[in-house]
Amino acid sequence: MALSEDEIKAAMIEKATKAPKPQLYIKDFYACDPDTKPRVIKNIANALVKEGKLMFWSSGSTTMYARPDRIKNEEGAEGIN
Amino acid sequence: MAKHDTPLLDQLESGPWPSFVSDIKRQAEKNPDCWDILGQLELSYTDKITHWKHGGIVGVFGYGGGIVGRYSDVPKRFPGVEHFHTVRVNQPSSKYYSTENLRGICDLWEKHGSGMTNMHGSTGDIILLGCRTEELEPFFYDLTHVLGQDLGGSGSNLRTPANCLGQSRCEWSCYDTEEVCYHLTMHYQDEIHRPAFPYKFKFKFSGCANDCVAAIARSDVAVIGTWRDDIRIDQAAVKEYIAGNIVSNGGAHADGDWGAFDIQKEVIALCPTDCMWMEGDKLKIDNSECTRCMHCINVMPRALRPGAHQGASVCVGAKAPILDGAQFATLIVPFMELSKDNEFENLIEFIEGIWDWWMEVGKNRERVGETMQRVGLPTFIKVMGLEPIPQHVREPRSNPYVFWQDEEVPGGFERDVVEFRKKHAA
Numbered sequence: 001m002a003l004s005e006d007e008i009k010a011a012m013i014e015k016a017t018k019a020p021k022p023q024l025y026i027k028d029f030y031a032c033d034p035d036t037k038p039r040v041i042k043n044i045a046n047a048l049v050k051e052g053k054l055m056f057w058s059s060g061s062t063t064m065y066a067r068p069d070r071i072k073n074e075e076g077a078e079g080i081n
Numbered sequence: 082m083a084k085h086d087t088p089l090l091d092q093l094e095s096g097p098w099p100s101f102v103s104d105i106k107r108q109a110e111k112n113p114d115c116w117d118i119l120g121q122l123e124l125s126y127t128d129k130i131t132h133w134k135h136g137g138i139v140g141v142f143g144y145g146g147g148i149v150g151r152y153s154d155v156p157k158r159f160p161g162v163e164h165f166h167t168v169r170v171n172q173p174s175s176k177y178y179s180t181e182n183l184r185g186i187c188d189l190w191e192k193h194g195s196g197m198t199n200m201h202g203s204t205g206d207i208i209l210l211g212c213r214t215e216e217l218e219p220f221f222y223d224l225t226h227v228l229g230q231d232l233g234g235s236g237s238n239l240r241t242p243a244n245c246l247g248q249s250r251c252e253w254s255c256y257d258t259e260e261v262c263y264h265l266t267m268h269y270q271d272e273i274h275r276p277a278f279p280y281k282f283k284f285k286f287s288g289c290a291n292d293c294v295a296a297i298a299r300s301d302v303a304v305i306g307t308w309r310d311d312i313r314i315d316q317a318a319v320k321e322y323i324a325g326n327i328v329s330n331g332g333a334h335a336d337g338d339w340g341a342f343d344i345q346k347e348v349i350a351l352c353p354t355d356c357m358w359m360e361g362d363k364l365k366i367d368n369s370e371c372t373r374c375m376h377c378i379n380v381m382p383r384a385l386r387p388g389a390h391q392g393a394s395v396c397v398g399a400k401a402p403i404l405d406g407a408q409f410a411t412l413i414v415p416f417m418e419l420s421k422d423n424e425f426e427n428l429i430e431f432i433e434g435i436w437d438w439w440m441e442v443g444k445n446r447e448r449v450g451e452t453m454q455r456v457g458l459p460t461f462i463k464v465m466g467l468e469p470i471p472q473h474v475r476e477p478r479s480n481p482y483v484f485w486q487d488e489e490v491p492g493g494f495e496r497d498v499v500e501f502r503k504k505h506a507a
Contacts, residue, residue: 025279025445026237026276026277026278026279026440027279027440027443027444027445030441037437038437038440038441039277039436039437039440042276042277042440046145046271046275046276049145049275050143055138056138056140056145056236056276057136057137057138058136058137058138058140058145058146058148058149058150058235058236058276059135059136059236060135060136060149060150060167060235060236061235061236061280061281061446062236062237062280062281062445062446063145063146063235063236063237063238063276071138073137073138074134074136074137074138074139074150074152075152075164075214
């Protein structure tokens, strides 16, 4: 049975916090709730970006997600928060 | 006055062709930061390695695409390109501009960026090169509020859709490419501005098989105009072409001496399916064999026209050669009606069917064409809920294997080996 949106958000934040690499592909979040469709997971990931709990990191061709406090700011400081 | 010595780059100005080096030098006279583009590039030519770092967290608020972060890895030597972000702006449909709009874009980019542009990128966007991070938001405000334009797609987003001139100027266009492109651009704003997929995804819309936006080579979903009924023939005009009273190819080759028009050599013999012939002075076409390639229509546009029952073929899976080489899109739906009346719902349903499958099955950084290749076309058409048809066969008789599913075989694939061995010794 699919988790609630809040439960999925919590699982995604935990994953982004504990994953060995700070940047995660959208597919890495699918495992947070295998019963939820990928497009729903994508929408929740983008909602977390809107809330400031995740950030986009883009290479130009691929976009990944990361916790703001784990992502390197190319313009200087380690961690955005 | 040049800021750096650039002997290697200067050689690129010596040929007869236009040189980007000259363009950058000209812009550097206005914006001295551009000297550092040349300085850094000269260093890259000497070191034989790029000095750009690309990617990062830069963007504008609420958007997850449209800006590609770019930084110099030698910023102290070239401070003018310390930040040199690329901005992708959604081009107008068919790339129709007014000079006023072009001036507006250029003025805006000289105000907020380097002034260097690339018209256009491979996806179709207007590419604006070189912006500092702190100028991104002011630029975006002016772009949207003054010019009424928006950013395009980048990263794992739906990329900016592109289309040919379509019915706005072209009599061959079999559907309204501009209407479809505009409708889908508006329908998928979220997918264009925020990442949605394992990798990039592109639509392109061409009105006929001449494919002026090269949709079949460059897009994950190529919608290419075609027709279902017979090519419309004006036999009187055919006679005029043969008599030399109408110039072939609309006069496109009139400046060379190609001799008198020869319908046999220039049209009939070049038909890829050999479906045309002359009966007396009448041109005949076996339309059931015609692949709608457009060649004969291109040569004799006043005698031949696309049929009247028009729509589009939908091909899936083209890509550039990052993995496994470049590939063209594969024909999946030979004919689809496209109508604004139903808001193109059949095309939207088809596209979303691909997305739902690819988002689940596609690997990270795998284009949908690569996923199709990995699972095989039979599997792809099955998950898309389509019946295999002859048009799906690319090379008849090149593959002797027919794959039956368990439920298609009487009794399935389960066998009693003991019973089998009673009649067939091991």
